[in-house]
Amino acid sequence: MTSSQPLALPGYAHVYSGKVRDLYAPLDDSGAPRADQLLLVASDRMSAYDFVLDTPIPDKGKVLTQLSLWWFERLTDLVPNHVVSTDVPAAVEGRAVLVRRLEMLPVECVARAYLTGGGLVEYRADGHVSGVALPEGLLDGSRLPEPVFTPSTKAPVGEHDQPMPYADVEAAVGASLADRVRGLTTAILARGNEIAAERGILIADTKVEFGLDGDDVVLADEVLTPDSSRFWPADLWEPGHAQPSYDKQYVRDWLTSPASGWDRSSGEAPPDLPADVVEQTRAKYVEAYERLTGRTFS
Ligand SMILES: N#Cc1c(N)ncnc1-c1cnn(CCN2CCOCC2)c1
Numbered sequence: 001m002t003s004s005q006p007l008a009l010p011g012y013a014h015v016y017s018g019k020v021r022d023l024y025a026p027l028d029d030s031g032a033p034r035a036d037q038l039l040l041v042a043s044d045r046m047s048a049y050d051f052v053l054d055t056p057i058p059d060k061g062k063v064l065t066q067l068s069l070w071w072f073e074r075l076t077d078l079v080p081n082h083v084v085s086t087d088v089p090a091a092v093e094g095r096a097v098l099v100r101r102l103e104m105l106p107v108e109c110v111a112r113a114y115l116t117g118g119g120l121v122e123y124r125a126d127g128h129v130s131g132v133a134l135p136e137g138l139l140d141g142s143r144l145p146e147p148v149f150t151p152s153t154k155a156p157v158g159e160h161d162q163p164m165p166y167a168d169v170e171a172a173v174g175a176s177l178a179d180r181v182r183g184l185t186t187a188i189l190a191r192g193n194e195i196a197a198e199r200g201i202l203i204a205d206t207k208v209e210f211g212l213d214g215d216d217v218v219l220a221d222e223v224l225t226p227d228s229s230r231f232w233p234a235d236l237w238e239p240g241h242a243q244p245s246y247d248k249q250y251v252r253d254w255l256t257s258p259a260s261g262w263d264r265s266s267g268e269a270p271p272d273l274p275a276d277v278v279e280q281t282r283a284k285y286v287e288a289y290e291r292l293t294g295r296t297f298s
Pocket residue numbers: 015016023038040082099100101102103104211220221222
């Protein structure tokens with residue numbers, strides 16, 4: 001059985017469903033939603049080309065949850081995190097985390113270690129990304145001298161996050177907190193790449209979210225997963241063109257091949273994925289987890 005739709009979880013109230021994850025509130029003894037905790041559940045849903053695909057990828061939710069927990073453990077010297085427990089309902093075992101409910105900051109904290117996507121578009125326009133001047137002559141996939149903070153807004157589901165000028169981040173959370181999350185976001189990506197590069201994976205960019213617990217800045221959401229980050233196979237890295245995605249390339253290649261019969265420009269939803277593409281994609285998620293953690297996925 002795969003997990004592509006939000007479940008009804010006895011003892012929990014469903015709070016929110018995003019593209020690939022669902023949020024629940026534990027109920028207290030009176031049956032009211034607790035105000036201090038949330039249950040973050042990762043589904044097997046996969047998104048591609050801004051669509052949530054109809055075909056789930058078995059174990060994707062489990063693999064990414066376990067990877068995120070592994071990263072949280074390796075970032076505690078930089079920043080505390082929101083994890084409370086992995087003691088979760090059996091129906092979501094392995095793909096759910098009980099977390100502290102935080103006052104979430106209204107900023108998607110993105111850092112880029114390599115130039116591609118929206119950052120490349122900005123750079124080609126004026127040599128800057130998020131207001132930071134970059135060296136001349138950079139190509140699609142070029143490594144940046146150091147990770148750059150490129151925050152964005154938190155767009156409603158179905159809309160695109162928009163680049164957020166740093167001044168707007170300061171206006172939203174204050175100069176001190178803006179500086180703190182900028183430093184943390186770039187440090188998390190740098191740490192991620194230190195570890196991932198030894199294991200044959202480049203993390204081109206990543207999105208993290210922070211919340212406040214009182215005055216404490218706490219790392220929330222998921223961290224350094226293929227859903228929150230661009231994972232590239234290091235041995236295929238070659239600046240000058242779009243890099244192959246570690247986890248999404250099989251899906252992208254099939255969807256854009258004649259075999260799918262799908263026209264990306266049509267605006268129509270993509271078709272179901274064939275079994276071999278599903279299995280190859282599942283295998284890439286498992287491979288990324290096992291290479292990074294040194295653990296065997298079970
Ligand atoms: N992680 C985490 C976390 C946390 N530790 N504490 C509080 N909130 C969140 C959280 C998780 N996802 N979102 C975005 C979804 N929101 C849901 C409500 O509606 C607006 C969108 C917030």
